[in-house]
Structure formats: structure tokens, C-alpha cells
Amino acid sequence: MAGKTVCVTGASGFIASWLVKLLLERGYTVRGTVRNPEKAKHLLQLPSASDHLKLFAADLLKPGCFDEIMQGCDGVFHTASPFFYKNVTDPQAQFIDPAVKGTVNVLASCAKAHTKRVVLTSSVAAVAITPKNTPGVVIDESFWSDPDYCRERKLWYNLSKTLAEKAAWDFVKEKGLDMVVINPSFVIGPVLQASKNTSSETILEFLDGTTKTFANRALGIVGVKDVAMAHILAYESAHANGRYICAGPVLHNADLVALLKKLYPMYPICATDADETVPRVPTYTLSTEKSKELGVHYQPIEDVIHETVSSLKESNFILIFPSL
Numbered sequence: 001m002a003g004k005t006v007c008v009t010g011a012s013g014f015i016a017s018w019l020v021k022l023l024l025e026r027g028y029t030v031r032g033t034v035r036n037p038e039k040a041k042h043l044l045q046l047p048s049a050s051d052h053l054k055l056f057a058a059d060l061l062k063p064g065c066f067d068e069i070m071q072g073c074d075g076v077f078h079t080a081s082p083f084f085y086k087n088v089t090d091p092q093a094q095f096i097d098p099a100v101k102g103t104v105n106v107l108a109s110c111a112k113a114h115t116k117r118v119v120l121t122s123s124v125a126a127v128a129i130t131p132k133n134t135p136g137v138v139i140d141e142s143f144w145s146d147p148d149y150c151r152e153r154k155l156w157y158n159l160s161k162t163l164a165e166k167a168a169w170d171f172v173k174e175k176g177l178d179m180v181v182i183n184p185s186f187v188i189g190p191v192l193q194a195s196k197n198t199s200s201e202t203i204l205e206f207l208d209g210t211t212k213t214f215a216n217r218a219l220g221i222v223g224v225k226d227v228a229m230a231h232i233l234a235y236e237s238a239h240a241n242g243r244y245i246c247a248g249p250v251l252h253n254a255d256l257v258a259l260l261k262k263l264y265p266m267y268p269i270c271a272t273d274a275d276e277t278v279p280r281v282p283t284y285t286l287s288t289e290k291s292k293e294l295g296v297h298y299q300p301i302e303d304v305i306h307e308t309v310s311s312l313k314e315s316n317f318i319l320i321f322p323s324l
Helices: 014-025 037-044 091-113 147-152 156-175 198-207 224-236 253-263 289-294 301-314
Strands: 005-009 029-034 053-057 075-078 117-121 179-184 186-188 218-223 242-246 250-252
Touching (some): 014 029, 014 037, 014 224, 029 037, 037 053, 075 091, 075 224, 091 117, 147 156, 156 179, 179 224, 186 198, 186 301, 198 253, 198 301, 218 224, 218 253, 218 301, 224 242, 242 289, 250 253, 253 301
Parallel strands (some): 075 117, 117 179, 179 242, 186 218
Antiparallel strands (some): 218 250
16 A cells, blocks of 8 residues: 555644554545644654645634645545534534535545545444433444443434434445545544544543543544544445444443552542442443454453553653652
């Protein structure tokens, strides 16, 4: 694949930054789209970036703004989509419109450019939020999150990813585009960008004692490098098709806190159940057989957590604690 030109949308994001890094290492020429090039300077420091990376400012909600960028690209990786938990005031404007309209806008440009393959970053959020997710059930790529179920629980990120992926499949079916979708669970790992991302901040706030209580929730956890490589394998494999769940073990928040306490006993981790009178939700199983067949190899969760914490220390996000 060396010498091929690909586009990565949302290139300065957590997963996308690693995707750009790995693509450059494999010899690709990369066109990265970002909202604010000032926040993407870390990408320009990557090996081979000076010769094989070009950044473009682009607005997900501006029709046609990706048209010229994607002309001549063999493939497109669409990663851009809002992900955060705090200060949600307008779910439609903050989550749903950028995710759904932005995805269709990008795919429209792919159709005009006759892109050979699109790899879409979706999420397990578009898979597992359903009444069918019951104890003992193995969640695989045939599952879809239920939009009404998400709305009832005000799970706006999950809703946005579900609606965006459904819209994407409808669009590529109509236009005849070749698309493969990656559905990662909660992604942590070393940070390349200069700012904290939502998932790393979650780990940080457990470690430094900011988080006093945790939600009654179970999440699959996976390493960012594994997710980035899954995108590349999905693009490079002629046999790749449909959706691919990328996930490590599913842990209840209580189990994650217990693991962090075990690994980092010197840190002031103090989070407890938000409501101890409510039984903890059961964990579930996410099938990764399909992604493993694609060639994805998953790091052990302890290694991923260690890399996450080491990265937070190196970036000076953890300042007041003893060296590990």
C-alpha cells in the first residue's frame, strides 16, 4: 500500500492521530482534515509527516467542503464525530447533527471522488445499547443499539453513533460505495495530541480522586493502537466487509476502579458506587472473533492501562503523584 493516498477526517482526534501515525509508518501519503489546524500541530511532528502529510481545515456540516480534498484519494477513513460527557446542553446540535449530517456529507464527497473504500469509525455505542443485551448473551456485529432505548436514557452519544452508522449504510447502499465499519468499545491508551481526550480524562479523574462516585455501568475497554490498526487492516484487506467490533474485556466501573487501585495503590483513588442500594448491572460479552480473523491482536488490559497512565505522566497531566 506504500505510495497510496488516503484521507483521514478528524485527523487530530485520539484514534485518528494514531491512525495517521501508523499510516505514515506504512508508507501512505495522508490528507488529514481538522476543524482547527492549530490543534493538529502534533501530527506535523510525526516521522515522515513533512513529506507525506498535509492538513486541511474542513467543517463537517459544510456541504461540499470535502470534495476537493478527497479527489485522488484511494481510501477515506472517516473518524470525526463528537465524544464527550460534560456540559451537554443541546444534544441535537452537539452530537446528532455533527455525527449524522457530517457522516453523510463526507460520504457524499467520497461518492463524487469515486473512493475505492471508506472505513467508518462507529462505536460499540451503536451496537450494545439494546434491551436484547441481557446476561449470558454474546453481543456480535448483528446487534444494533435501539434509538428509542437511547433517547429514554438520554444516551446522546450512543444515539448519535447509532443514527450516523445507519445513515451511512443507507447512503453507501444507494450510491454503491464500498464501506467497512469499525465499532470500538471504550478506547484508552497513550495520547499523541497535546490535550486530554475524554477517555483518558476518565482514567485520570479516577486516579487523582476527582471522581467520587461512578455510574452503575459496564464497558468494554480497548487499546487505541489496536483500534487504529483495525482501521488499516479493514482498508487493506480485500475480504473485509460489514462491521467489526473491537473490544477488550467488559468491566463494570467497580471492577475498573478495583483494577486501578491494584495497579496504582499510591494514588488517591476513592470512587464508589453512586447508589449502593441498586444492584450492579451485569457485565456482558462482546464478540471479537470477526476482528481477530481480520488480523487484530489485542493488548492485555493491564498493558493498555499502564500505557495510558505513563502517557498522562509524560504529558504532565499527572503532576502531584510519586513516580511509578
